[in-house]
Amino acid sequence: MTANTSKSKKLVRFLANNTVPILFLFICAFGIPLSGYSASYLISEIIVRLVRNSFLIVSLLIPILAGMGLNFGMTLGAMAGQIGLIFITDWGIVGLPGMILAMIISTPISMALGWLCGKILNMAKGREMVTSYIIGFFMNGIYQLVVLYGMGAVIPIRSKSLVLPRGYGIRNTVNLIGVRKALDDLLLIRIFGIPIPVGTFAVIALLCLFVLWFKKTKLGQDMRAVGQDMEVARAAGIRVEHTRIISIVISTVFAGYGMIIYMQNIGTLNTYNSHMQIGMFSVAALLVGGATVAKANIRNVFLGVVLFHLMFIVSPMAGKNLIGQAQLGEYFRVFVSYGVITMSLVLYEVRKKREQAVAGETLAAAQEVGA
């Protein structure tokens, strides 16, 4: 009797904790046959998405560890990476050296932006997520100021083909032909005709190892303590504000590298739009993988990329085959992307309230017993 009830309880608990990924499994299970895509097409597409996006999503893990929630401010890192790419394209540096140089250039910019972001978030404790979201928009304005007005005018740009006809400001799209697939093609192998960029996967694996190692270091443990309870951490002597800022700086720097990896896979830089989208999609993918605002690990990253992008890929065709309009499928996937973030946020808050209520009740009960 008890074995059965605890088992069903475990199942219920498992379902409750993993609502979002399971929901997505259903959507994919429904949508994949509807779309009519072949397995090999889907697998090769998913490999591409894994290569492109994983690095960016892993960069979200550290702020969650430190209790800063979902770092929508990764947009800032993306902007820094893009600026690095603009410079190397202007200077004509190609291939792997170009990519690495772009990363080196993006690092100080990411560090500065991340530090600024962290400082602002420290002023808005308790509202970190909304604030990081608005910081992303705010910095977009500054980014436009630099890239759309400053470059070519105040910041010297050598190659005319990058600049708008009016003389200053970078064009809408920048052809990254120099660094296109620079990392991907480094160690490209083919399994059953599906190209697998081992080089990029190696880099992603390195980052995962770094994150795992980092969690065990003193700084990592400090962040975890700050994430669990700021006041307790402060009492234990941890410099709470400083640790929080560091977590954002690290995240922003990695987001910059991740953006460069993303861009070298795509091959074209959409100067004014790429960085704005990337934050939302990375967060959504992470949440789909089962992460919450307070807890996320590497498993969530990869599961999330696979599930989220499967949904993303099959939706238009599934919509077309189901209702006759591909546009419907496209709107559907946008709705699902935002819906999953909404649902995750709501579930997180509800669960947090319940845990606080339970803690409060046990405390009250303990006090009653004591009295």
Add this chain to the structure above:
Amino acid sequence: MRARRTLLIRLGAIALLIILSVVLFFVGKSHTVLVDNKATTREGTDLAALKLVEVEVNKLGSLELTPRDRDKFDVTGQKHKVTVTYTDERWEEHTIVRTFTVPLMQDMVMIEVPALVAFPESEQSVWLGKYEAPTYAVTMAESNEVVTDDLAVFMSDM
């Protein structure tokens, strides 16, 4: 003491990065090497364009040039090798192999093959010159508007 050591290590790391950046700049700088088979003048003497000549830069595959012909090679880095194979009036084949260095900040250089063939032992400035692309060829016919479309999210592929 501890603080000064940290500072020194940090400064050392930054210096290392700067050196690395410079190295990457040199290693990764791309150039376009134009090879040109046009009649040209050197030291007062007119040199005719060659009837048929094969040119190869590094190992990028040899290109055939007829008179007035021009082609290009995209290279990375500064030091390169050019191999020229031609047949003279006595139906003998000659091969000239020369190394050359492209100036770092120069995007495009041009090798005038007739000059190289005429003076195969001369220094590179005789047959290698800087080249500036004409500006009208460079500006792309793209739309002038910068579209900062917030909702481009939904039009693009992730």
Add this chain to the structure above:
Amino acid sequence: MNARRPIELGRRFVHSFGLPRIIIALFLLSLFILAPFAGVNVGTSFSDTLNRFGMNAIMVLAMVPMIHSGCGLNFGLPLGIIAGLLGATISLQVNIPGPASFFLAILFCTPFALILGWGYGELLNRVKGGEMMIATYVGFSSVAFMCIMWLLLPFNNPTMVWGFSGSGLRTTISVEGYYLHVLNDFLAIRLGRHLVIPTGMLLFFAFFAFLMWAFLHTKTGTAMTAVGSNPIFARASGINVDRIRTLSVVMSTWLGAVGILVYQQSFGFIQLYMGPFYMALPAVSAILIGGASVNKASILNVIIGTFLFQGIVTMTPSVMNSMIHTDMSEVIRIVVSNGMILYALTRKTEAAR
């Protein structure tokens, strides 16, 4: 001796009014002063500013109930806008031309606003503390969901649907023939050749502003303020906190619906699909510019804030374009509006007036 008093008063004024607001006000004033020198007609600019003020003011007013009840800034305004869009499209579908369609639109949007607002309010009650982030994403999700709906719902008025297939609403629908400028032209005052005051629209806003002010002084209204400033005290006084919060959300949603209808009658078009997506941000930053904070707002904040914000949005392109031949208005708008929201989010204490 005598110089100290004004400096002290000045410093207190700056501190209470907020430095960013003063900077923005001075910026706008300088734009108006520079306008004639830049060849921009002050009368036209003023008319445009008043026009945009009227267009947006009710949506900014919609922020007030939720700020009062402690639900924070209503980033989920798109939900109310959707209710308004449903009212507008149904009114056009019913096809009664002329000013009556405007009041029909308000009539039709109300049930949607009530239902959506109620659901939204219940949701926010369960997530106290994280309202703003969830509000943002509820807004986004609902806009995306409605995109699907706009394609599927059985509208068939030829002015609204795609001509070729006959089904699925167009992205922008003109309200000409229905309620275009219905409020603007009502009792409009023409001063000279350039200055037109859209009296009808301004009176409409004044009416709602007065209603809001009156409501906040009723028993329920003061209860709402109590819930926002001190929920524990409010509950101890016997106020049903959750019910008041839901009421504030419903009010905000309904005002958002009416607000978008007022916007449409001046703008001339109904914008569907992704149109409402980012519409919360201008309203949020407008009320913050006016002096509100995350948990305190007044009608005066609405008026001052909307005027300043829309003034900058109107004046910057024309004046700056003529002066330095660069259109930096977009960048300035982004920096000012988001900077203002950041300023409000990072302040610990309540704000002024």
